[in-house]
Amino acid sequence: MDNILEELQPIFRDILDQPNLVLTRASNANNVDDWDSLAHINLVVSIEKHYKIKFALGELQELKDVGDMIDLIKVKLAAK
Amino acid sequence: MAMKLDKYTVDDLILKGKSLRRQLSVKDGLQPIRIAFLGGSTTNEVANLLELFLLDSGFQPVIHQSEYGRYFEDSVIDPSDLVTFAPDVVYIHTSYMNVQSVPPVHCSEDEFRGYVEAEAGRYKQIWESIERNLSAQIIQNNFELPAFAVLGNIDAVSFGGTSRFLLALNAEFARAAAGDPRLLLQDIHSLSARMGLNHWFDWDRYFSYKILMTPEGNAAVARSLASLVRAIYGKSRKVLVLDLDNTIWGGVIGDDGVDKIQIGRETPVAEAYTAFQEYCLSLQKRGILLAVCSKNDEEIAKQGFEHPDSVLKLEHISCFKANWEPKHENILAIARELNLGADSFVFVDDNPAERAIVEAQIAGIAVPDIGNEVSRYAAVIEEGRYFEPISVSQEDLSRAALYRSNSERTKFEAAFANYGEYLDSLDMSAEIERFKPLYLERIAQLTNKSNQFNLTTRRYTLAEMEAISRDERYIGIYGKLSDRFGDNGLISIVLGRCEQDVLHIDLWLMSCRVLKRDMELAMLDTLVEHARTANLMTLRGYYLPTSKNAMVADHYEKLGFLNVSVDPDTKNSVWTLDIPSYTPRNQHIRILEPVRG
Numbered sequence: 001m002d003n004i005l006e007e008l009q010p011i012f013r014d015i016l017d018q019p020n021l022v023l024t025r026a027s028n029a030n031n032v033d034d035w036d037s038l039a040h041i042n043l044v045v046s047i048e049k050h051y052k053i054k055f056a057l058g059e060l061q062e063l064k065d066v067g068d069m070i071d072l073i074k075v076k077l078a079a080k
Numbered sequence: 081m082a083m084k085l086d087k088y089t090v091d092d093l094i095l096k097g098k099s100l101r102r103q104l105s106v107k108d109g110l111q112p113i114r115i116a117f118l119g120g121s122t123t124n125e126v127a128n129l130l131e132l133f134l135l136d137s138g139f140q141p142v143i144h145q146s147e148y149g150r151y152f153e154d155s156v157i158d159p160s161d162l163v164t165f166a167p168d169v170v171y172i173h174t175s176y177m178n179v180q181s182v183p184p185v186h187c188s189e190d191e192f193r194g195y196v197e198a199e200a201g202r203y204k205q206i207w208e209s210i211e212r213n214l215s216a217q218i219i220q221n222n223f224e225l226p227a228f229a230v231l232g233n234i235d236a237v238s239f240g241g242t243s244r245f246l247l248a249l250n251a252e253f254a255r256a257a258a259g260d261p262r263l264l265l266q267d268i269h270s271l272s273a274r275m276g277l278n279h280w281f282d283w284d285r286y287f288s289y290k291i292l293m294t295p296e297g298n299a300a301v302a303r304s305l306a307s308l309v310r311a312i313y314g315k316s317r318k319v320l321v322l323d324l325d326n327t328i329w330g331g332v333i334g335d336d337g338v339d340k341i342q343i344g345r346e347t348p349v350a351e352a353y354t355a356f357q358e359y360c361l362s363l364q365k366r367g368i369l370l371a372v373c374s375k376n377d378e379e380i381a382k383q384g385f386e387h388p389d390s391v392l393k394l395e396h397i398s399c400f401k402a403n404w405e406p407k408h409e410n411i412l413a414i415a416r417e418l419n420l421g422a423d424s425f426v427f428v429d430d431n432p433a434e435r436a437i438v439e440a441q442i443a444g445i446a447v448p449d450i451g452n453e454v455s456r457y458a459a460v461i462e463e464g465r466y467f468e469p470i471s472v473s474q475e476d477l478s479r480a481a482l483y484r485s486n487s488e489r490t491k492f493e494a495a496f497a498n499y500g501e502y503l504d505s506l507d508m509s510a511e512i513e514r515f516k517p518l519y520l521e522r523i524a525q526l527t528n529k530s531n532q533f534n535l536t537t538r539r540y541t542l543a544e545m546e547a548i549s550r551d552e553r554y555i556g557i558y559g560k561l562s563d564r565f566g567d568n569g570l571i572s573i574v575l576g577r578c579e580q581d582v583l584h585i586d587l588w589l590m591s592c593r594v595l596k597r598d599m600e601l602a603m604l605d606t607l608v609e610h611a612r613t614a615n616l617m618t619l620r621g622y623y624l625p626t627s628k629n630a631m632v633a634d635h636y637e638k639l640g641f642l643n644v645s646v647d648p649d650t651k652n653s654v655w656t657l658d659i660p661s662y663t664p665r666n667q668h669i670r671i672l673e674p675v676r677g
Contacts (some may be wrong), residue, residue: 015100038124041285045295046095057284 004070011050015042025067051077085136086448086464092298093129100132110140111539113309116167116216117143118151118206120178121292129302137310148290153177155206159213168541169309170210172203172220173301175268176246179223185231185240191247192239194646200252206623207256207263215543217312219264219305220257222250224272228283261521261542264308264470266363271300307465313539314528317446317466320363320421321411323429324374324381324402328360328392329353330454333384334376341566344389352454357391359458368467369398370416373410373427376402407434408441419592421628426466428457454642471521503598503668506563511672512606515549516558522570523558531628534589535621535635553578555610559603561594561669568594574607581606581617588635589622602666604639611659620644639665 007021016034025077035043047069048054053076063069085093085100089592093100112510113134117123118294128145134141137570144165147153151172162170180202183195202539203220213676223246229235230416235243237545251268257265272280275297285291310316316559325332330342330349342350364370381402385394394400397483401410415422423444430452439447450460513672516521524542531537548554559572569593575587585607590599611619621636637643 011095014095015098017102037289038128040127041289041291042094042097046091049091054284057287061287 004073005066007050008066008070009045011046012043015039016045023066025070026065028065047073053077053080082245084216084573087131089443090295091224093132093299094125094295097128097132101128104132104135105140106134109138110135111138111313113139113169113313114142114144114165114167115169115171115309116162117145118155118170118172119146120151120174121286122148122290123173125291125295126173126298126302126305129299130305133302133306134309135398137306137315139309139313149178152202152206153266156209157210162210163213167214167216169312170214170216171219171266171305172206172218174221175221176223176226176242177286177292179246179249179271183240183245185238187238187240189239192245192321193309195245196248196252199249200256204256206597207260215378215541215547217264217309217541217543218262219266221252221266221268221301224268224280225277227277229281261471262314262546266301266304266308268301268304271304272297276301276342291345301436304465307468308470311468311470312528314525316424316468317368317426318424319369319371319398319412319414319418319426320360320461321371321373321425321427322360323383323431323434324376326430326452326454327428327457328357329345329384330385334380338380338383338387341384341387343384343387349454350389354389354391356454359461360397361391364396365468366469369420371399371414371418371425372397372401373407373414373429374402375404375407378402385387395607406437408438411442411445413439415639419532421510424465424611426461428461430454466491495552499666506565506597506668508561508563508597508668509672510562510602511560512557513674514610515545515558517546517549519558519570520549520631521547523556523573526570526573526591527587530589530591531579531626532631533595534593534629535585535632536587536624537629538587540587553631555583555614557606557610559599559602559606561597561599572603574603576607576611576619578614578616581615583611583614583616583619585619585621588632598666598668600635600639601670602669605664605666606658606671608659608662608664617659619657621657623653623655625651 005025012023012031012032013019013021016032016039018033021032029040035076042057044060051073053073054074055076059072063072085155090098115130117127123145127145131141131143141167144161144167151174155170155172174539177201181195181198183192187195189476207218207220210216225246227239227240229243231241235241236247239246253265257263279621280292280297280305282291282297291298307316330353331340333341343353344350344356347666360370372381378400382394382400384390385392385397399414401414404412410444411422411425411427421444422442426446426448427435427438428448428450429438433451438445445652446464446466448460448464450457521542524540524545527538548556555578557574558570559571561568568591571591573587573589575584576583576585608619619641621641623633623636625633636655639657641657644654644656648654
């Protein structure tokens with residue numbers, strides 16, 4: 001489960017069409033180019049499909065950065 | 081190169097959307113198209129997917145989206161943004177969530193009618209405003225059934241049932257679309273039913289972002305929209321090419337013999353092949369041409385169609401190729417004989433190896449992966465939405481008959497030594513007149529379909545043609561040709577634009593099924609007549625070469641026009657003809673007197 005960051009990176013690279021993007025736990029919509037609300041919706045769809053999880057309403061609003069997202073994914077996977 | 085987006089999953093389309101878009105956009109020769117979305121919910125996802133499908137179909141779309149939920153305001157109250165954008169197509173994407181007032185549970189029949197009229201009236205205002213302010217084709221989706229039927233089964237019965245209400249609205253929409261060629265209906269009611277409403281609505285995304293549908297639902301909407309747009313621009317496919325053994329009957333006729341092939345009602349497998357043949361015949365009856373391409377001995381292959389239980393008969397097949405040559409070569413031969421591009425073909429074969437080679441060798445052909453379960457073939461072909469029509473014209477219904485009589489004409493021709501004698505024997509008569517409202521739909525359709533006998537390859541939408549037909553600066557004439565074998569329908573268009581005393585010929589096209597009939601001479605005679613009446617002195621013709629219209633490179637020269645110039649780079653040429661000294665050329669076609677009034 002520690003390699004979630006590594007698994008997210010290609011998803012972000014595809015959605016944002018940035019083949020050299022390097023994702024860190026500190027990445028967020030402010031410091032990653034083109035991570036706008038539309039890209040965000042596509043990221044959520046692709047992450048949900050990849051892990052076969054479903055974020056609950058409101059859960060995503062709380063997240064500040066990729067680190068928070070990884071922690072939430074871990075919780076979701078553990079509960080499966 | 082086509083990316084074969086048909087073969088991408090919805091997940092991949094979303095994941096790879098940006099790079100697919102980048103790769104597809106660099107193709108040459110994409111046809112620009114401007115599409116405005118008027119959405120009742122957030123439309124970005126469906127717009128992005130549509131963009132991919134249209135790029136893959138050879139369009140270069142520019143998409144404008146109304147502010148969220150402002151479909152009514154942006155079309156009726158203040159359409160200025162729309163007018164500025166000048167779309168070719170306006171898509172109004174609304175759902176039952178946008179219905180303003182739903183009948184209350186205790187609702188009388190009269191009140192119910194009032195609710196239907198009020199809601200349908202809002203949409204009529206939208207359509208009328210767009211038709212008044214823009215020259216765009218309108219696409220309006222109808223309604224899916226509601227997510228919740230609070231009255232259970234009687235939701236579809238009671239005047240207070242939302243299901244009954246939406247079905248009544250859908251009937252109103254259908255009536256409106258049937259009476260208005262500028263309004264096309266997108267049947268979301270059917271799309272959502274195929275998918276299932278539980279897979280269609282996405283309430284989490286609706287509450288979060290006002291996206292009403294799942295990615296799968298949006299992809300289905302975008303695919304169906306793309307097929308409608310292709311149909312508007314005459315890019316729907318026209319020919320279904322069928323393999324024989326294990327495609328339209330079970331078994332191998334060359335090995336098993338005609339008595340042993342599976343067709344008829346005797347076994348489940350035979351039933352399934354019969355059902356597939358019935359599906360193919362239903363396509364043929366609505367104007368899709370059927371062709372056969374099979375590795376077989378021709379005599380033996382044809383026996384299959386004489387099987388008493390065969391639904392398909394030889395008379396339904398417009399072109400029959402059964403031999404041992406590679407299939408892609410046979411398909412190209414079929415294209416030549418039918419005088420249609422192989423990029424308007426769909427090839428159906430149970431053998432994946434044959435599918436792969438045909439797909440690799442023939443640019444633009446559709447080769448659906450039909451699998452090897454005959455009971456699924458028709459559903460797979462349906463999903464491809466290859467043959468989408470925007471209307472069913474008499475023309476479509478009699479097309480197969482037209483192509484058959486064409487081959488009779490070819491046989492007839494052989495009996496004459498002198499070509500003029502042959503033309504006279506055809507007993508041709510033509511109606512050549514100024515554009516009439518009745519024919520504008522067919523005229524616009526022809527401008528989008530004709531590639532070979534087309535001097536300028538300019539495309540016009542119905543809305544543009546309507547505007548032109550009202551504009552006094554234009555002289556547009558159409559030609560219909562009949563002969564002893566039948567009516568060829570409306571087959572030629574010439575459109576001239578007056579500037580001072582010159583008539584610029586913006587468009588000259590003709591259907592290839594009436595090649596070498598001297599129809600172009602008859603068209604020129606009539607064009608000159610109209611130009612004279614308008615006191616014009618010169619015709620000015622233009623030839624803009626494309627990869628497909630080499631057959632008309634010497635069109636103006638043959639008609640006696642003088643060459644004015646040839647652009648050294650584009651090879652575009654300009655031609656001119658003196659009107660006062662012109663004498664009529666047509667000798668073999670009787671021109672019918674125009675019907676006045």
